[in-house]
Amino acid sequence: MKRMFLGLMILLFAGCTGDGCTGEGKNARGGQKKWGGKLPIRVVATTGMIADLAENIGGERLRVEALMGAGVDPHLYKATASDITKLNGADIIFYNGLNLEGKMGDLFVRISRGNPFVIAVTEEMDPNTLLEPPAFQGHYDPHVWFDVMLWAQAAKRIEKGLIELDPKGEADYKAGGAKLAQKLKDLHQWSRNRSKELPEQKRILVTSHDAYNYFGRAYGFEVVGLQGISTVTQAGLADIAKMVDFTMRNKIKAIFVETSVSPKAIQRVRDDARARGWDVQIGGELFSDAMGKEGTPEGTYEGMVRHNLNTIVEASK
Ligand SMILES: [Zn+2]
Numbered sequence: 001m002k003r004m005f006l007g008l009m010i011l012l013f014a015g016c017t018g019d020g021c022t023g024e025g026k027n028a029r030g031g032q033k034k035w036g037g038k039l040p041i042r043v044v045a046t047t048g049m050i051a052d053l054a055e056n057i058g059g060e061r062l063r064v065e066a067l068m069g070a071g072v073d074p075h076l077y078k079a080t081a082s083d084i085t086k087l088n089g090a091d092i093i094f095y096n097g098l099n100l101e102g103k104m105g106d107l108f109v110r111i112s113r114g115n116p117f118v119i120a121v122t123e124e125m126d127p128n129t130l131l132e133p134p135a136f137q138g139h140y141d142p143h144v145w146f147d148v149m150l151w152a153q154a155a156k157r158i159e160k161g162l163i164e165l166d167p168k169g170e171a172d173y174k175a176g177g178a179k180l181a182q183k184l185k186d187l188h189q190w191s192r193n194r195s196k197e198l199p200e201q202k203r204i205l206v207t208s209h210d211a212y213n214y215f216g217r218a219y220g221f222e223v224v225g226l227q228g229i230s231t232v233t234q235a236g237l238a239d240i241a242k243m244v245d246f247t248m249r250n251k252i253k254a255i256f257v258e259t260s261v262s263p264k265a266i267q268r269v270r271d272d273a274r275a276r277g278w279d280v281q282i283g284g285e286l287f288s289d290a291m292g293k294e295g296t297p298e299g300t301y302e303g304m305v306r307h308n309l310n311t312i313v314e315a316s317k
Contacts, residue, residue, distance in 0.1 A: 035091040044090035048291040098142035121154035146215035148188040206255040211288035254283025254315035283315025
């Protein structure tokens with residue numbers, strides 16, 4: 001009897017030193033596994049723009065996966081079963097926050113409870129630098145990546161999170177972060193110069209949804225979105241009529257569709273303006289809430305920013 005008891009104790013004890021022990025490998029962070037020190041670190045990001053920053057900072061120490069690929073609208077996106085598996089298997093999670101991932105908000109609130117490695121990359125941005133357009137009804141505009149210098153702050157937040165998780169990699173993350181910061185500074189300067197190729201009165205950007213307010217502020221464009229701040233609300237006939245008037249009044253040469261939003265409403269504006277005698281063009285396709293396909297130049301954050309500005313400037317000249 002005594003021997004059996006001892007054996008049981010050993011068994012229990014042995015069980016508690018291994019991986020299978022309840023409590024071991026888990027912590028108070030909502031049952032999320034703590035990173036065990038194994039490289040590469042599994043990083044899950046919601047959008048491609050966030051994944052791109054993490055890859056630039058962490059390089060080979062990370063294996064970065066974005067949940068939302070090309071053409072995906074984050075406002076409407078719901079996590080799939082396989083996303084949940086990916087999120088559960090992640091060592092660190094980065095999401096945009098500011099309600100961009102509208103349908104996943106509750107999910108992130110739940111899994112971030114007590115977990116310092118579920119990080120909204122916008123969380124430490126100075127509220128004074130954030131926009132709060134009336135259409136957002138008291139919420140901040142989440143489309144911060146279109147002000148390149150604001151996005152550089154998101155990069156800083158990612159760098160900080162990675163160093164906290166993996167202090168041994170600090171030198172690498174700092175080096176990657178510094179290189180990225182320089183790249184973003186150059187991209188910002190390029191964007192400012194490219195914008196100035198258009199005279200001020202031609203710097204008006206008409207597009208489907210209000211994704212470009214930060215872009216407008218940073219690079220001197222008046223921005224007019226056809227549908228509200230999120231794509232959840234559809235543009236109504238009154239919005240379309242107002243936009244046709246605006247386009248004619250300001251003699252706008254080109255308006256733009258977006259890769260992650262249905263082009264129908266913008267096409268309708270063009271058709272209605274033409275019917276009233278103003279020949280406005282669809283100036284091209286802009287990337288707003290998703291980057292281009294992987295492996296193409298637009299499949300990177302930098303490529304996306306350059307593509308947008310080149311498209312806008314060339315069509316509006
Ligand atoms: Zn959007």
